[in-house]
Amino acid sequence: MNKNYTHINDAHLIDYLQKRTTETENKQIENWMQVNEENRIQFENVKQFWKISFMAKDFEKIDTDTSWEKVAHKIENSTVPKVRKIDFSILWKVAASFILLLGLSIPFFISNNTTLTATTTKEYKLPDGTQLWLKKGSKLTYTNDFNAEKRDVKLTGEAYFKVAENKSKPFSITINNTTTTVLGTEFNLKADKTNKISLTLIEGSVKFSTDKTYEIIKPGETVSTQEDGTLTVNSTKNVNVDSWKTKIFQFNKTDLSKVIKNVANAYDTQLIIENENLLDCKLTATFNNQSLDMIVETLTLLYKFSVVKDGDMIRLINGRCAS
Amino acid sequence: MEDSLLIKQFQEGNLKSYETLYKKYYKLLAVYAKQFVKDLHISEDITQDTFVMIYEKRSNIEIHTSFKSFMYTAVRNNCLNYLKKEAKMIDTPFAQNEPIIEEEDANTISNIELAEKLAKAINKLPRQNKEIFKLSRYRGLTNEEIATKLNLTKRTVETHISNALKKLRVDLLPIILFVLHFFYF
Numbered sequence: 001m002n003k004n005y006t007h008i009n010d011a012h013l014i015d016y017l018q019k020r021t022t023e024t025e026n027k028q029i030e031n032w033m034q035v036n037e038e039n040r041i042q043f044e045n046v047k048q049f050w051k052i053s054f055m056a057k058d059f060e061k062i063d064t065d066t067s068w069e070k071v072a073h074k075i076e077n078s079t080v081p082k083v084r085k086i087d088f089s090i091l092w093k094v095a096a097s098f099i100l101l102l103g104l105s106i107p108f109f110i111s112n113n114t115t116l117t118a119t120t121t122k123e124y125k126l127p128d129g130t131q132l133w134l135k136k137g138s139k140l141t142y143t144n145d146f147n148a149e150k151r152d153v154k155l156t157g158e159a160y161f162k163v164a165e166n167k168s169k170p171f172s173i174t175i176n177n178t179t180t181t182v183l184g185t186e187f188n189l190k191a192d193k194t195n196k197i198s199l200t201l202i203e204g205s206v207k208f209s210t211d212k213t214y215e216i217i218k219p220g221e222t223v224s225t226q227e228d229g230t231l232t233v234n235s236t237k238n239v240n241v242d243s244w245k246t247k248i249f250q251f252n253k254t255d256l257s258k259v260i261k262n263v264a265n266a267y268d269t270q271l272i273i274e275n276e277n278l279l280d281c282k283l284t285a286t287f288n289n290q291s292l293d294m295i296v297e298t299l300t301l302l303y304k305f306s307v308v309k310d311g312d313m314i315r316l317i318n319g320r321c322a323s
Numbered sequence: 324m325e326d327s328l329l330i331k332q333f334q335e336g337n338l339k340s341y342e343t344l345y346k347k348y349y350k351l352l353a354v355y356a357k358q359f360v361k362d363l364h365i366s367e368d369i370t371q372d373t374f375v376m377i378y379e380k381r382s383n384i385e386i387h388t389s390f391k392s393f394m395y396t397a398v399r400n401n402c403l404n405y406l407k408k409e410a411k412m413i414d415t416p417f418a419q420n421e422p423i424i425e426e427e428d429a430n431t432i433s434n435i436e437l438a439e440k441l442a443k444a445i446n447k448l449p450r451q452n453k454e455i456f457k458l459s460r461y462r463g464l465t466n467e468e469i470a471t472k473l474n475l476t477k478r479t480v481e482t483h484i485s486n487a488l489k490k491l492r493v494d495l496l497p498i499i500l501f502v503l504h505f506f507y508f
Contacts, residue, residue, distance in 0.1 A: 009481070009485040010484070010485045010488035010489060010492075011466065011481045011482075011484040011485045011488070012481075014459075014484070014488070015466070020465060045492055046488065046492075049441070049488065049491065049492065051434065052434050052437050052438040052441055053438070053441060053460045054438075054460075055354055055434065055435055055438030055441075056438045056439075056441040056442040056445060056460075057442075057460065057461040058353075058354045058357060058363055058438075059350050059354060059438060059439055059442035060442055060457075060461065061363060062349070062350050062353055062354070062363075062367065064345075064346050064349045064350060065346075067349060067353075067367060067371055068342060068345055068346060068349070070371060071345065071371050071374050071375055072338065072342070074371075074375045075338065075341075075375055075378050075379070076338075078375070078379060
């Protein structure tokens, strides 16, 4: 290679970098580089290219797909004992035929329904993951095909629901002649002694319907049935609607009559203020998961009651409004 | 698909999502590992083992950076461990007194990522251009050897290589200029 470069191109520069050029050629290239800035940049560019093209070669050599097979194999071998995949569809068929068989042979042995009866206020979890706080004395019934296609339950009494979201399987609750259909939400639903049904929505959206009419309500609203069969919707004034579950009370200049009603309801007891002058006293206080005795003690300190326990009933006698 | 989603899924045990991440970054990481261990077979093994290890630890790891940066660090640590072990075996002191300079490491990484783009660009060259370029750059043949092999004149070979380089440079120019600025200004 002993010729004079009349024109320096990229290939020549590569030869130079690979030290395949002669002394004379080296000189020519070095001179060429000093002619102007443009040439120098071209050289630096080629140099950079020369460097990274070695790495580019490695990219060509690597076979990602084959290497992944090795990696996946190692991963599967090391994790097999921990989790075993179960084919639920087969399991379902087996279970279904088993239940069918049982159902045919001993029809009286198993009931088609599951009933939850709360002897004390208690939290339950339904098969679909819905959380439920059932108030003392309330009942919830669901059929064994619950969560197969639909999620239907029947309620008597009062319950707080935190419905697991599943848009393809609506959750509906029947209480007397009303049906509440939800997708995934939190609400309190009750039938009082006069069979008036009311539902207070905490979160989400709910369709509340009777056989005649329906309402879709928003969080913070309460819908109740009226004697004439219509529905009324109020924005929820009582922030303590779910206190029976949470045992958390927030009173803000609340009438004492209301306070004791809330507390009595939550602890399933009877509280009576005998001094009628005190019923309009205003209380601002927060009780956070305290015992009934503690709450009564606080009220006594504030209003100077005398307390008489009479079985399940607590009578608050005398007293005066706190200044 | 977003890496963040894939990370979440693989941490929950979704192997398919992990495969997607693997196929996206394996080559980059293996070439990166080679900068430490110098041998492509060893660097591929280390990279694969790193992927297996990360999958096994998936529920205990927290990825605060990108998955790519996270893996660069993991692969680098495994390379350094490998070099330490190797040094012990052949009883030569491991040159730990040469700490990794973060800036240099960042340069290496940007060069590797550029190389990946170059590899892709090379494969898009016209057929004969590509063949000649690969013989020259990958196989290390001289222009004369290529000319003999392909029954062309040396001048034709030079023209091909020059054209290929020019085209590649133009394709990747914005990136190259950026790298140059990084180095020289």
